[in-house]
Amino acid sequence: xxxxxxxxxxxxxxxxxxxxxxxxxxxxxxxxxxxxxxxxxxxxxxxxxxxxxxxxxxxxxxxxxxxxxxxxxxxxxxxxxxxxxxxxxxxxxxxxxxxxxxxxxxxxxxxxxxxxxxxxxxxxxxxxxxxxxxxxxxxxxxxxxxxxxxxxxxxxxxxxxxxxxxxxxxxxxxxxxxxxxxxxxxxxxxxxxxxxxxxxxxxxxxxxxxxxxxxxxxxxxxxxxxxxxxxxxxxxxxxxxxxxxxxxxxxxx
Amino acid sequence: xxxxxxxxxxxxxxxxxxxxxxxxxxxxxxxxxxxxxxxxxxxxxxxxxxxxxxxxxxxxxxxxxxxxxxxxxxxxxxxxxxxxxxxxxxxxxxxxxxxxxxxxxxxxxxxxxxxxxxxxxxxxxxxxxxxxxxxxxxxxxxxxxxxxxxxxxxxxxxxxxxxxxxxxxxxxxxxxxxxxxxxxxxxxxxxxxxxxxxxxxxxxxxxxxxxxxxxxxxxxxxxxxxxxxxxxxxxxxxxxxxxxxxxxxxxxxxxxxxxxxxxxxxxxxxxxxxxxxxxxxxxxxxxxxxxxxxxxxxxxxxxxxxxxxxxxxxxxxxxxxxxxxxxxxxxxxxxxxxxxxxxxxxxxxxxxxxxxxxxxxxxxxxxxx
Amino acid sequence: xxxxxxxxxxxxxxxxxxxxxxxxxxxxxxxxxxxxxxxxxxxxxxxxxxxxxxxxxxxxxxxxxxxxxxxxxxxxxxxxxxxxxxxxxxxxxxxxxxxxxxxxxxxxxxxxxxxxxxxxxxxxxxxxxxxxxxxxxxxxxxxxxxxxxxxxxxxxxxxxxxxxxxxxxxxxxxxxxxxxxxxxxxxxxxxxxxxxxxxxxxxxxxxxxxxxxxxxxxxxxxxxxxxxxxxxxxxxxxxxxxxxxxxxxxxxxxxxxxxxxxxxxxxxxxxxxxxxxxxxxxxxxxxxxxxxxxxx
Numbered sequence: 043x044x045x046x047x048x049x050x051x052x053x054x055x056x057x058x059x060x061x062x063x064x065x066x067x068x069x070x071x072x073x074x075x076x077x078x079x080x081x082x083x084x085x086x087x088x089x090x091x092x093x094x095x096x097x098x099x100x101x102x103x104x105x106x107x108x109x110x111x112x113x114x115x116x117x118x119x120x121x122x123x124x125x126x127x128x129x130x131x132x133x134x135x136x137x138x139x140x141x142x143x144x145x146x147x148x149x150x151x152x153x154x155x156x157x158x159x160x161x162x163x164x165x166x167x168x169x170x171x172x173x174x175x176x177x178x179x180x181x182x183x184x185x186x187x188x189x190x191x192x193x194x195x196x197x198x199x200x201x202x203x204x205x206x207x208x209x210x211x212x213x214x215x216x217x218x219x220x221x222x223x224x225x226x227x228x229x230x231x232x233x234x235x236x237x238x239x240x241x242x243x244x245x246x247x248x249x250x251x252x253x254x255x256x257x258x259x260x261x262x263x264x265x266x267x268x269x270x271x272x273x274x275x276x277x278x279x280x281x282x283x284x285x286x287x288x289x290x291x292x293x294x295x
Numbered sequence: 296x297x298x299x300x301x302x303x304x305x306x307x308x309x310x311x312x313x314x315x316x317x318x319x320x321x322x323x324x325x326x327x328x329x330x331x332x333x334x335x336x337x338x339x340x341x342x343x344x345x346x347x348x349x350x351x352x353x354x355x356x357x358x359x360x361x362x363x364x365x366x367x368x369x370x371x372x373x374x375x376x377x378x379x380x381x382x383x384x385x386x387x388x389x390x391x392x393x394x395x396x397x398x399x400x401x402x403x404x405x406x407x408x409x410x411x412x413x414x415x416x417x418x419x420x421x422x423x424x425x426x427x428x429x430x431x432x433x434x435x436x437x438x439x440x441x442x443x444x445x446x447x448x449x450x451x452x453x454x455x456x457x458x459x460x461x462x463x464x465x466x467x468x469x470x471x472x473x474x475x476x477x478x479x480x481x482x483x484x485x486x487x488x489x490x491x492x493x494x495x496x497x498x499x500x501x502x503x504x505x506x507x508x509x510x511x512x513x514x515x516x517x518x519x520x521x522x523x524x525x526x527x528x529x530x531x532x533x534x535x536x537x538x539x540x541x542x543x544x545x546x547x548x549x550x551x552x553x554x555x556x557x558x559x560x561x562x563x564x565x566x567x568x569x570x571x572x573x574x575x576x577x578x579x580x581x582x583x584x585x586x587x588x589x590x591x592x593x594x595x596x597x598x599x600x601x602x603x604x605x606x607x608x609x610x611x612x613x614x615x616x617x618x619x620x621x622x623x624x625x626x627x628x629x630x631x632x633x634x635x636x637x638x639x640x641x642x643x644x645x646x647x648x649x650x651x652x653x654x655x656x657x658x659x660x661x662x663x664x
Numbered sequence: 665x666x667x668x669x670x671x672x673x674x675x676x677x678x679x680x681x682x683x684x685x686x687x688x689x690x691x692x693x694x695x696x697x698x699x700x701x702x703x704x705x706x707x708x709x710x711x712x713x714x715x716x717x718x719x720x721x722x723x724x725x726x727x728x729x730x731x732x733x734x735x736x737x738x739x740x741x742x743x744x745x746x747x748x749x750x751x752x753x754x755x756x757x758x759x760x761x762x763x764x765x766x767x768x769x770x771x772x773x774x775x776x777x778x779x780x781x782x783x784x785x786x787x788x789x790x791x792x793x794x795x796x797x798x799x800x801x802x803x804x805x806x807x808x809x810x811x812x813x814x815x816x817x818x819x820x821x822x823x824x825x826x827x828x829x830x831x832x833x834x835x836x837x838x839x840x841x842x843x844x845x846x847x848x849x850x851x852x853x854x855x856x857x858x859x860x861x862x863x864x865x866x867x868x869x870x871x872x873x874x875x876x877x878x879x880x881x882x883x884x885x886x887x888x889x890x891x892x893x894x895x896x897x898x899x900x901x902x903x904x905x906x907x908x909x910x911x912x913x914x915x916x917x918x919x920x921x922x923x924x925x926x927x928x929x930x931x932x933x934x935x936x937x938x939x940x941x942x943x944x945x946x947x948x949x950x951x952x953x954x955x956x957x958x959x960x
Contacts, residue, residue, distance in 0.1 A: 301742050371712065375709065483878065622876045637775060640837035647902075
């Protein structure tokens with residue numbers, strides 16, 4: 043752990059006309075940390091994530107990554123960052139995969155984009171990563187269309203992590219999956235995050251996900267952060283009324 | 296002994312000679328005159344002027360004659376000719392508010408100042424072939440029968456959209472002194488602003504624009520279009536002469552202008568109001584003008600804060616890249632040109648892949664035995 | 665119309681001087697940034713888009729009255745479109761024309777590079793239908809522009825990867841993409857991949873014109889041009905495993921000609937000038953005839 047935050051956010055705000063998307067959000071993320079952002083639908087968590095990842099342009103605030111002013115960057119530089127040091131895992135795997143390209147091609151793309159030029163090595167790396175996300179090696183030439191939802195999501199994770207990005211954004215990665223599939227995916231994510239020392243910002247409405255994965259937690263309501271702190275502290279001893287409501291109404295394990 | 300195929304030049308000359316014969320057709324039948332085409336096939340002439348981007352009915356008639364009635368071929372002739380013409384400058388924007396209208400209708404109001412003027416339209420004809428036209432002579436039509444409308448109303452007729460504008464019900468067009476970009480001078484660059492889109496649409500293929508407009512009416516990016524106003528008539532063309540220091544009228548042209556009125560319920564950034572679509576073409580070319588106004592409106596989704604529904608008519612790159620029929624037909628028909636060298640390379644590749652695949656199958660079979 | 669053409673009503677080489685200047689500026693930009701597609705305001709020409717208008721405009725902008733012009737299509741001077749374009753320049757520029765590659769100062773070509781090596785001082789003008797190498801992977805021009813700007817060519821290699829995974833080989837037979845001076849990925853026009861090696865270290869200036877798509881790009885002399893491949897699946901400049909049946913050449917690209925209803929076939933050099941000059945020099949293929957017989 044170093045002293046400089048990897049990601050530094052101050053007063054980030056995004057409006058939709060008169061409505062607030064998110065407002066006055068501030069936090070620091072240190073290398074190797076997993077930050078969970080929780081809230082119900084409409085809490086602003088997805089808007090916040092989109093602003094952080096460069097998909098939306100915020101209306102106010104500052105955002106810096108590894109000391110660089112992200113909001114001041116050209117679109118070119120931001121795009122380059124997205125392809126090299128950052129990764130984004132979409133809620134719907136179709137949004138994060140090339141459905142017309144084989145599993146191997148999907149995993150190999152980021153490698154080839156940074157200059158990998160040995161077909162055999164690329165293929166071996168792809169097989170290795172498919173193994174890590176528990177996809178059978180004989181599926182390497184199949185298209186994602188032929189995969190189940192859970193498999194597609196695991197493929198998306200492999201595709202994103204193969205080049206060891208420094209910062210990973212995840213948008214409801216277990217959303218839309220069966221409970222048992224979710225559990226398996228969470229286990230996998232926890233292992234990968236630990237083994238690779240990833241820094242992650244993960245958005246979810248599911249407290250079980252943050253309990254398992256996140257070091258720190260931010261609770262959002264109506265576009266604002268109402269509480270933040272260490273995950274266990276916030277969940278075991280919620281201070282804000284809304285957090286208490288969330289925690290008490292959790293039905294999932 | 297194999298002799299390499301030669302004689303391409305002779306073949307071309309012979310083809311051109313035969314083409315000239317076919318163009319003339321049966322010599323016992325009178326040849327078409329340019330005047331006949333210009334006068335009696337005026338709507339074809341109009342289309343060629345519009346898509347050829349050149350207002351000259353005689354040249355358009357000549358192109359139609361030379362092209363044997365193939366309008367896209369005729370448009371091509373006009374475009375190629377236009378390239379060679381020297382440019383003296385640009386005219387001032389024409390004032391359609393001062394148009395001497397021969398036809399002017401509005402679907403949005405029952406009656407309005409200037410009235411609903413039907414003009415010479417097919418709209419209410421019954422589509423029954425008129426065999427009297429096949430006969431040699433025809434009864435001359437008296438001037439009185441045509442009606443005053445044919446000569447054009449002399450008083451200027453205000454635009455319908457001006458009435459809506461007075462109450463703030465329709466979006467105002469922000470006037471601009473900026474020089475619009477010119478597709479015929481600069482390469483098309485995307486994303487395109489509205490003036491460039493309008494230029495591309497007015498020059499674009501009528502069938503293509505028509506089908507896209509139709510698709511918006513059937514739900515592919517619906518904009519609830521009303522014909523606010525359709526007006527056809529002549530306008531003066533004026534040009535600033537630097538040596539004189541004022542504008543001079545250099546001629547008169549016939550135009551069709553269509554303003555469509557579209558409603559939408561307001562969005563994240565705009566209060567509710569009627570919105571506009573615009574079509575402007577040479578001559579009496581209604582179908583194109585109306586279609587153009589619908590497609591123009593569909594393409595404006597982003598600046599109006601609407602959602603992109605994935606409709607083809609909303610996809611600016613798709614619409615603008617494929618609207619030009621001279622480009623389209625050129626590329627389509629180029630596949631008639633020899634491609635045997637590339638075909639040869641494909642043949643070799645496929646032969647190799649097949650032989651390897653066959654060999655693999657044989658090996659597997661042998662291994663199985 | 666033809667009368668006004670003959671009467672010299674058009675400028676030298678048809679285009680007006682302003683237009684030529686505009687095209688030359690685009691050409692210079694292209695030469696300054698090898699492989700980069702320069703937008704230009706393509707003019708409507710008297711032949712249809714898709715039939716060589718880009719090449720014709722580039723040639724027209726380069727031509728001087730002292731030039732000698734060669735025009736080929738599929739490697740041959742006598743194919744119909746080559747005849748038509750050559751005639752166009754004879755009428756509008758009255759330049760000398762030739763079929764001999766070595767005698768030409770400007771060569772306009774569709775889909776082939778001449779077999780005989782080119783020399784300094786020659787210009788080779790390619791006709792290009794689709795200039796964008798990424799077009800069939802990504803149809804949006806707004807997107808491919810960014811990909812070139814950011815050197816985001818991962819998708820291109822994904823395509824090659826998929827080919828090998830599916831077929832065991834890269835399945836691109838013509839218009840095989842290349843990397844120019846280690847920076848831009850370029851489509852060399854639909855030349856068979858056999859011709860790709862001739863693009864590199866060429867003493868002549870190579871210009872590429874796409875009229876309908878409104879792009880010009882260029883390779884200055886002695887440019888580094890590398891066909892995309894994988895280290896363990898290197899690029900192969902393949903051709904049919906035959907010699908020319910007329911002149912016996914083993915190193916030239918061949919046309920396959922069907923000679924009878926039973927499917928009999930023969931292979932002949934696609935480059936007619938190359939074949940002819942070899943025959944005149946006394947070389948003979950399987951079905952060739954000694955020169956004295958041929959003259960009778």
